[in-house]
Amino acid sequence: MTLIKSISGIRGTIGGTPGDNLTPIDAVKYASAYGYWVKQQRNKSDHRIVVGRDARISGAMIQELVMQTLVGLGIHVIDLGLSTTPTVEMAVAMEHADGGIILTASHNPKQWNALKLLNNKGEFLDAAAGQEILDLAEGDAIRFSEVDALGKITRNDAYIDLHIDEILDLPLVNANAIKKAKFKVVVDGVNSTGGIAVPLLLNALDVHPVKLYCDPTGQFPHNPEPLKEHLTALMEKVVEEKADLGIVVDPDVDRLAFVDEHGEMFGEEYTLVAVADYVLRHTPGNTVSNMSSSRALRDVTQKHGGQYTASAVGEVNVVEKMKETKAVIGGEGNGGIIYPELHYGRDSLVGIALFLSHLAEKQLSVSELRKEYTSYFMSKKKIELTPQLDVDAILKQLASNYVSEEINTIDGLKIDFATNWVHLRKSNTEPIIRIYTEAQTQAEADGLAERFIGEIKALVNN
Template identity: 70%
Template sequence: MSLIKSISGIRGTIGGKTSENLTPLDTVKFAAAYGTWLKETVTNKKVKVVVGRDARISGKMIQELTMNTLIALGIDVIDVGLSTTPTVEVAVPMEEADGGIILTASHNPKQWNALKLLNNHGEFLSGEEGSKILKIAEMESFHFAEVDALGQLSKKNDYIDLHIEQVLRLSLVDVEKVKAARFKVVVDGVNSTGGIAIPKLLRAMGVEVVKLYCEPDGNFPHNPEPLKEHLGAICALVKEEKADLGIVVDPDVDRLAFIDEKGEMFGEEYTLVACADYVLSKKKGATVSNLSSSRALKDITVKHEGTYKASAVGEVNVVKLMKDTNAIIGGEGNGGIIYPEAHYGRDSFVGVALFLTYLAEKSLKVSKLRQEYPAYFMSKNKIELTPGLDVDGILKSVQKRHENEEISTVDGVKIDFPENWVHLRKSNTEPIIRIYTEAKTQQEANDLAQKMIKEIEDIIA
């Protein structure tokens, strides 16, 4: 199957051979590497780590292995149990912990799991920090605690409730306005922890909830990535229930997608656009998304007389640029909302609360709100390369051919044409170039992608 080691953690499939999959031995090794790094970093006190998981079938097993490894290193562990990625991110500073681990493989299918690693701010590690942990894992230079110095385990099961309370206190969340709107919402929790968290949040805001796939047993009823082709059931149920909208989250609840009252996708790219539109309508400021996210965020930001910047792909890169520019909202086009007033992490709780407040304030149907935004369409492709080809050289050739256009080389090559754009990125794990395009029609986006593929093929030839 597969085991992927990266600066943000370790991700793999359950079962199979060690070093090729996420086996118990691999789990212990990387948990020990993270714990060892923390102990080397925090030298003035006993280390404390928050650990939580989504509802994957393998989650309890992987969590027990992870927590007991940390305890064996002499680290105190706070077990928040079934949780979400943003909830663990919030819990770390609340507990004054030195780090956090979320056991989740995000939108990957049920055979996958992962250890996602956080710093003492509840934010993902930097590239430098992640590289140190990978090196420690490779060397297996662990020193476990003697029996009297073992870590202690404590359980806290109320952090989803505490997270909801924090969200409802945000300055731009108006619970009374949402209650007055009397919304009816269908929730697809993909049988993970979103099925616990999002209905709780909605009920706290006075919303009538219709639950779909909200049993947190880890048996995902469809591909858990919240894309249109996977969401036929909720689209149909929104219409059947005559609901105002549908809400879809991924298994760890950091990606958020909406369905309008007609059972049509609002568009994952437009989750951030709508929330930013609301925030910017109340306060002028900067926004940030990554280079592969929709141009619509830039358009909305400029409309509100703000400034927009684009980062390299990856949440840690978005967060860094948000801090550098003092951005008031940002995120990623895959439905990830990062709102600094809450914390620096993608958070569907925050996205839901902001979106419903805005919808109530504008007193619009979701489909009508969508029509207020620029219409863009994306195409996502890849071109497979022969191993050994000079990918950087190929990208430089593309850049040279389009040197008179607006070009960014922050992350691969992005070419901004007047009416559309293309973003070319090499993969770090396989010999491919990812090709993302966006234009004002789907056909135009598809045609631009094919044109770039042909151009790359000509360069290789």
């Protein structure tokens, strides 16, 4: 398995050969490069970096390697232990720290882990900063501190609670309406840190959580990507418990999906759509999502008199475009909510609080709320990459094949047809080509995806 180095961080499978997998040597190498880069950004003597992790099995090992490497660089570490990606992001800002590292491979299976790297605002690094760190890792400029200048590690277990407090203080989080609604919610924490954080938030809102896979052992009970085919147990549990809805997050709690009272998926793409509808109703403005996200966000934005903008895929690109357009809400169609009133990062916890506020104020069931939005149907497929596969050449050839259609190449290849679209891109986090399609029926979306898979395979075989 190739070690993946991108703006999304350093990601790979545990074990194996250094340079090909995420081994202890690689963890130290890239933590060294990041720590040294942080020291170069601000000329001072007391650099501080926040470090937290999800519950995956390799997390404790990788975190110790990373933290002790930073100590060796003379950097003081604030250790959050088991935490969430948005919590670490907020802790960087609240601590006025110089950066942050989250040890998580997000939705990847348990054999994966990663170093996600943050700047001093608690936001993901841009491509230029990421490249500087990769260059440092391959060079010989890094210098470690002498014995009297080593850093220290300070443990702080309070930040999930502080994160929740900040959410409860948001004007649009209608805690009173939520409490009156007396929601009963089944929570699938995929045996990671969502099993800690989501029930804490719900309890603070007087919502009764029914816990499913909320023991943070890192033994994921199903594929941790929150897609319908992985969530059978949650859907059945919602019906069994006669709950109002089900909530599922990924292992680091930056992706969010809902199940309605009938045990049916609300639609991962519609997490952002529903939350944006609520936010725009109270605070009209602009929105942003990435190119692979549903047209439904555009529809909701225009309904409220705002302007919708599409960005390249990747949280850093969404955030950049949100700042540029002064968007009041944005995110990614994979269930990632970015609410800048709190912070510029995908955050399932604030997404839950805003969604429940919307539901409580509307006094609708989850299935009734879903009917308020235009129904688009998406298909998300992927093709495994091999070293021989020239992705850029394939996408260039496909673009030339569809030159008469609306073409966008800022991130892979997106082809907009009259009633549907396809987006093809090389993943930042896995060795795959992602194929996203959207159409007016599921059969049409699936058919479009299969058609392009066939066209790609035909190009590969020629």
